[in-house]
Amino acid sequence: MLLKLGSMLAVVAAWFGLSLLLPATVLPGPWQTLNVLIENVVDGQVHQHLLATLGRVAGGLALAMAVGVPVGIVMGLNRFAEKTLDVWVMVALTVPSLCYAILAFIWIGLNETAAIVAIGLTSAPSIAINLWEGVKNIDTRLFKMARVFNASRWVIVRRVLFPQVLPYIMASLRFGLGIVWKITVLVELLGRPDGVGFQLFYWYQLADMGQVLAWTLLFTLVMLFIELVILQRLERRLFAWRPEVRL
Amino acid sequence: MSREATDNGILVEGLIKEFPGQRVLDGLDLTVASGEFVCLLGPSGCGKSTLLNILSGLDGDYRGTVRFGGRAMAPGGKPPLTIGYLFQEPRLLPWLTAERNVDFALENSRVPRARWAAIKDHYFALTGLQAFRHYYPHQLSGGMAQRLSLVRALAIEPDVLFMDEPFSGLDELTARRLRVDLLDIWRQTGKTILFITHNSYEATFLGDRVVVLSRGGIRNQITVDVPRPRDYDDAALFQVGKTVSATFIEAAEAAERGRSEGTAHPD
Ligand SMILES: Nc1ncnc2c1ncn2[C@@H]1O[C@H](COP(=O)(O)OP(=O)(O)OP(=O)(O)O)[C@@H](O)[C@H]1O
Ligand SMILES: [Mg+2]
Numbered sequence: 001m002l003l004k005l006g007s008m009l010a011v012v013a014a015w016f017g018l019s020l021l022l023p024a025t026v027l028p029g030p031w032q033t034l035n036v037l038i039e040n041v042v043d044g045q046v047h048q049h050l051l052a053t054l055g056r057v058a059g060g061l062a063l064a065m066a067v068g069v070p071v072g073i074v075m076g077l078n079r080f081a082e083k084t085l086d087v088w089v090m091v092a093l094t095v096p097s098l099c100y101a102i103l104a105f106i107w108i109g110l111n112e113t114a115a116i117v118a119i120g121l122t123s124a125p126s127i128a129i130n131l132w133e134g135v136k137n138i139d140t141r142l143f144k145m146a147r148v149f150n151a152s153r154w155v156i157v158r159r160v161l162f163p164q165v166l167p168y169i170m171a172s173l174r175f176g177l178g179i180v181w182k183i184t185v186l187v188e189l190l191g192r193p194d195g196v197g198f199q200l201f202y203w204y205q206l207a208d209m210g211q212v213l214a215w216t217l218l219f220t221l222v223m224l225f226i227e228l229v230i231l232q233r234l235e236r237r238l239f240a241w242r243p244e245v246r247l
Numbered sequence: 248m249s250r251e252a253t254d255n256g257i258l259v260e261g262l263i264k265e266f267p268g269q270r271v272l273d274g275l276d277l278t279v280a281s282g283e284f285v286c287l288l289g290p291s292g293c294g295k296s297t298l299l300n301i302l303s304g305l306d307g308d309y310r311g312t313v314r315f316g317g318r319a320m321a322p323g324g325k326p327p328l329t330i331g332y333l334f335q336e337p338r339l340l341p342w343l344t345a346e347r348n349v350d351f352a353l354e355n356s357r358v359p360r361a362r363w364a365a366i367k368d369h370y371f372a373l374t375g376l377q378a379f380r381h382y383y384p385h386q387l388s389g390g391m392a393q394r395l396s397l398v399r400a401l402a403i404e405p406d407v408l409f410m411d412e413p414f415s416g417l418d419e420l421t422a423r424r425l426r427v428d429l430l431d432i433w434r435q436t437g438k439t440i441l442f443i444t445h446n447s448y449e450a451t452f453l454g455d456r457v458v459v460l461s462r463g464g465i466r467n468q469i470t471v472d473v474p475r476p477r478d479y480d481d482a483a484l485f486q487v488g489k490t491v492s493a494t495f496i497e498a499a500e501a502a503e504r505g506r507s508e509g510t511a512h513p514d
Contacts, residue, residue, distance in 0.1 A: 144300075148330060178375075
């Protein structure tokens with residue numbers, strides 16, 4: 001924890017140092033940026049855009065997990081599924097996210113559904129691959145144990161498969177979140193009238209570096225909060241049974 | 248816990264098991280009487296675990312017949328009586344505590360819930376694990392984990408107990424204690440036990456009969472005519488152990504020869 005705090009302070013210090021060397025129109029300092037951010041919050045325009053973005057992130061992530069998790073699990077457990085699907089997952093991963101966004105907006109229209117579909121489908125392949133790799137490490141000997149002890153198929157799925165897959169689902173959730181954030185911003189600047197991505201693009205067009213950095217900072221802070229406070233606590237709760245790893 | 252009147256014997260006839268490129272069991276015949284303690288001894292790779300996997304219904308891909316107490320097991324089906332299985336490794340569910348691991352087995356068994364507490368108390372005490380009921384598997388030593396899997400196998404009150412080298416990873420002192428405990432449990436409950444080992448003297452100490460396997464099938468069977476309770480330092484037991492050991496080495500050498508011939512003249 002101390003290490004994390006130290007490295008963050010170092011980065012902020014470096015930012016401050018650089019901002020002294022460069023003109024404010026190119027790189028405003030941390031203090032200025034924070035001021036702009038606070039002004040935005042006081043103005044009351046932040047929460048509307050932030051909520052719009054968060055909604056898209058949540059929707060896109062849910063869709064990506066709903067598609068990617070089952071595909072990844074099936075690929076990890078079943079050799080036939082692995083052989084038939086792996087090419088398609090690779091293809092889906094290779095298509096640039098911009099293509100998904102453009103196609104979704106053309107086919108579905110310039111609306112919220114299209115945005116969420118674009119975000120979800122772009123991130124689903126990465127999540128599937130993440131889970132597929134993980135599920136391969138599952139201890140199949142435990143399934144045999146459960147079968148000898150007369151566990152039904154459903155009991156095996158729920159009590160032997162699921163607890164083993166859960167760590168990989170959680171890992172892919174964190175990993176997926178990182179991807180979904182980035183795609184959401186891209187999708188917003190392409191076809192949405194609000195959200196953090198829209199704001200970034202707007203201020204970029206006006207060449208207002210202070211605002212661009214302020215929105216970037218906001219974004220990073222919210223993301224860190226979700227990652228460090230919410231997800232890590234959830235993991236610690238879910239995996240209390242694991243041996244503790246001390247670094 | 249009284250001896251049951253039902254027949255829990257095992258009868259295996261003409262068992263053939265093939266894996267791609269090799270025939271592991273080639274017409275194996277084996278009879279285990281109800282309540283008998285039989286040890287299976289054989290060189291590594293001769294098909295001991297394969298045999299237990301078939302008998303426990305995990306592997307349905309074989310030819311030949313398997314009967315439990317006169318009732319045939321359908322290939323691909325389940326054994327018609329309750330099996331307790333101690334695997335070569337503990338195979339515990341790492342996210343459940345020791346006690347919950349035993350509960351997992353009980354929940355899928357026919358043992359009525361009202362008796363669970365008493366059964367668990369009994370076997371946790373017997374194996375010296377009562378203080379560790381709330382420990383997770385990673386907090387247990389290897390020997391404790393193996394004892395816990397013994398508790399799990401016994402708690403469901405199986406008619407037949409399969410044990411695959413359960414004590415081979417333990418230090419000799421712990422193994423000795425567990426062998427004596429196992430014999431006590433066997434004496435009290437009269438289960439049929441099929442016990443796999445690499446250790447000739449362990450087999451002799453435990454078994455009514457030692458069956459020595461070689462590649463494909465049974466090489467020899469030795470009845471251990473030493474009265475119980477047995478003593479590790481019993482001279483008569485040691486004599487039988489020497490015979491068993493010699494047979495085992497013969498079987499292992501034959502398996503070696505068979506393997507090198509097998510590669511020289513593939514059939
Ligand atoms: N799933 C499998 N696929 C292919 N071959 C297998 C499989 N399982 C076992 N075998 C082969 O069958 C033979 C017998 O294996 P098995 O595990 O029954 O040996 P074992 O007698 O239990 O040996 P050990 O004493 O080392 O445990 C070995 O040659 C092994 O390579
Ligand atoms: Mg084996």
